[in-house]
Amino acid sequence: MKVAVVGSGYVGLVAGACFADSGNDVWCVDIDEKKINDLKEGIIPIYEPGLETLVKRNHKEERLFFTTDIKEAVEKSRVIFIAVGTPPDEDGSADLRHVLSVARDIAKNMNEYKVIVDKSTVPVGTADKVKEAINEVLDKRFSQNPQSKSQRPDFDVVSNPEFLKEGDAINDFLKPDRVVIGVDNDKAQETMNELYEPFVRTGHPIFFMDVKSAEMTKYAANSMLATRISFMNELALLCEKVGADIEKVRTGIGSDTRIGSSFLFAGCGYGGSCFPKDVKAIIKTAKQNGIDLEVLTSVESVNYKQKRLMFNRVMDFYNKDVNGKTFAIWGLSFKPKTDDMREAPSRVIIKNLLDNGATVRVFDPEAMDEAKRIFKDKKGITYCSSMYEACEGSDAIVLVTEWNEFRRPDFDKVKDLLKEPVVFDGRNQFKVDRMKEKGFKYFSIGRDFLK
Numbered sequence: 001m002k003v004a005v006v007g008s009g010y011v012g013l014v015a016g017a018c019f020a021d022s023g024n025d026v027w028c029v030d031i032d033e034k035k036i037n038d039l040k041e042g043i044i045p046i047y048e049p050g051l052e053t054l055v056k057r058n059h060k061e062e063r064l065f066f067t068t069d070i071k072e073a074v075e076k077s078r079v080i081f082i083a084v085g086t087p088p089d090e091d092g093s094a095d096l097r098h099v100l101s102v103a104r105d106i107a108k109n110m111n112e113y114k115v116i117v118d119k120s121t122v123p124v125g126t127a128d129k130v131k132e133a134i135n136e137v138l139d140k141r142f143s144q145n146p147q148s149k150s151q152r153p154d155f156d157v158v159s160n161p162e163f164l165k166e167g168d169a170i171n172d173f174l175k176p177d178r179v180v181i182g183v184d185n186d187k188a189q190e191t192m193n194e195l196y197e198p199f200v201r202t203g204h205p206i207f208f209m210d211v212k213s214a215e216m217t218k219y220a221a222n223s224m225l226a227t228r229i230s231f232m233n234e235l236a237l238l239c240e241k242v243g244a245d246i247e248k249v250r251t252g253i254g255s256d257t258r259i260g261s262s263f264l265f266a267g268c269g270y271g272g273s274c275f276p277k278d279v280k281a282i283i284k285t286a287k288q289n290g291i292d293l294e295v296l297t298s299v300e301s302v303n304y305k306q307k308r309l310m311f312n313r314v315m316d317f318y319n320k321d322v323n324g325k326t327f328a329i330w331g332l333s334f335k336p337k338t339d340d341m342r343e344a345p346s347r348v349i350i351k352n353l354l355d356n357g358a359t360v361r362v363f364d365p366e367a368m369d370e371a372k373r374i375f376k377d378k379k380g381i382t383y384c385s386s387m388y389e390a391c392e393g394s395d396a397i398v399l400v401t402e403w404n405e406f407r408r409p410d411f412d413k414v415k416d417l418l419k420e421p422v423v424f425d426g427r428n429q430f431k432v433d434r435m436k437e438k439g440f441k442y443f444s445i446g447r448d449f450l451k
Contacts, residue, residue: 001195003027004077006070006102008035010046010169010273010340011119011162012083017054018173020064022198027065027073039066047339047366050170070102074109079195081160082106082130083119092280093288094123103130107137110153115191117158121278123285124215127157127182156188159211161218166272167337174199179206182214219285222278223296228263229270230302236266236446246446247428266446268400268426269306271334271343276303307348310398310426313443314353317396317422323357328390328418331401331427332364332371339366341374345426346400354380363390365403388417396422402429411438 001024005016008030016028030036035045042059044052058064067073074080084098099120106116116134118127134155142152159182164172179196183189189208200206209217236246246266254261270276279300286293314322334344341347350360359380362371368383375381384390387406391397391414399406407429415421415438423435425444435442 001025001079002077003195004029004070004073004080005083005119006030006073006080006106007082007084007098007120008032008039008045008066009083009085010048010166011164012081013039013044013046013055014048014051014164014169014173015081015083015119015162016064017051017058018170018199019195020058021054021174023063024195025063025065025076026058027067027077029067029070029073031068033068036066036068048169049167049337054170070105071109074106074114075111077114079115079117079191080106081117081119086120086122086277088277088280091284093284094121094126094277094281096122096126096129099126100129100133103133104137107134108141110134110138110155112153114153114155115158115188116155117160117192118215119160119162121161121218121274121281122159122215123219123281124212126215127159127211131157156183156185157211158183158188158192159214160192161214163218163221166340167335175202176200176204178204180214180217181206181208182211183208184211219278219282222274223282223299225263226270226275226279226303227295227299229265229267229275230299230306232264232266233269233306233445234302239446244446249446266428267306267402268310268345268349268445269303271307271345272340273342276300276343307345308352309445310345310400310424311349311352313424314396314398315356317424317441317443322353325358325395326393326419327353327358327360328384328387328394328397329360329362330387330390330397330399330406331403332362333367333401336401336403337366339364339370341367341370344400346371347374349398349400349426350375350378350381354378361390361392361394363387364401365405388413391417393417393419395419396424398424398426399429400426402427411440415439 003019003024004027005012006029008028016026020026042056044055082099082102084102086094089095099122138152161180176199181192196206239246250264253259254264279296283293283296329350332346333340353360361382361384363384363386421440423440423442428444432447
């Protein structure tokens with residue numbers, strides 16, 4: 001099948017590479033000429049395990065093409081995915097300008113029946129807006145010449161939300177738990193079933209449903225996962241007060257098959273491109289429809305406070321004065337196996353430390369370039385080549401991201417490098433007893449910690 005993916009960011013590039021790998025001819029379209037030229041040279045704009053290999057192989061075998069020419073991609077393709085960004089507006093709603101702009105560009109170049117797929121995360125009702133935008137352009141194209149009305153191409157708009165985990169996106173796409181597709185007729189369903197059939201041969205289902213239910217499913221899924229995280233983070237604070245251990249509580253409740261063990265780890269808050277944006281968007285959609293989502297409003301509030309928890313712990317330990325102190329920051333990305341720092345807790349912690357007169361020595365296995373871009377105008381940051389270099393001359397460590405590299409450090413070496421053996425663990429990576437045995441002043445979340 002011939003497929004176009006408009007938008008070569010995280011979702012679009014992963015989708016394009018994976019569709020090409022299953023034997024389709026895929027055109028990845030983007031307005032960023034430099035990005036397209038880089039992709040043609042095998043330079044990948046994001047870090048995602050396995051993506052570079054997939055892109056290079058399928059581009060070399062001439063199944064994956066990169067272009068800024070949307071006309072060519074639309075004319076050649078049967079299915080066209082819209083995978084551009086939907087950043088939050090100031091009021092929290094999803095900004096659909098890019099989605100609707102692409103829809104109009106598709107309409108300008110349609111030459112025959114197309115299935116147009118909303119792959120971007122969009123609020124309920126977006127498919128109707130996309131259909132309206134396309135029809136407006138087609139009306140103008142074919143109303144000027146009444147004889148050409150019979151040539152007006154037909155189309156369907158489909159919702160196909162993505163459920164990719166950064167750090168494991170290739171595996172998620174090639175071997176999905178499920179595929180959710182919103183359609184309103186058999187013709188579009190047959191096309192989408194043909195496209196996705198190679199990915200569900202192991203028995204995982206394709207759920208076909210109405211378009212609005214598919215649009216809601218994406219927001220509901222991410223909001224549920226965010227809720228579990230905020231629930232555990234709030235429970236962790238109670239565990240500290242009553243002398244319970246959140247890790248043991250997690251094991252106890254996670255073994256219940258009705259609950260499961262995923263997304264029950266207490267930490268210093270969730271970040272990334274999906275959870276914060278999607279929770280805001282569904283709250284806004286609810287308000288527009290006269291509904292107050294009290295649970296999700298609290299989820300967002302808890303996460304806001306949780307991102308500041310480790311900074312507050314630091315301030316409490318140093319009697320509200322960190323002026324002149326230096327901190328080793330272990331981890332910058334919002335989660336391991338990605339260089340994504342959008343809404344990352346590290347940004348909040350670093351900003352607050354710098355604003356209060358501290359300096360930081362930072363290290364992350366993949367997000368260093370992104371950090372330099374984000375903090376390019378900030379003074380007081382030293383970018384280090386290893387976690388041990390970050391410790392040199394630092395007063396304490398603040399562990400923010402649970403990279404595997406940080407799980408088993410040489411604690412004796414760390415103690416020698418630090419001015420004082422102090423660790424603020426925002427991901428509960430280390431065992432409390434072991435840290436005490438090693439002579440560290442150790443602070444974690446929801447467990448026994450030194451006061």
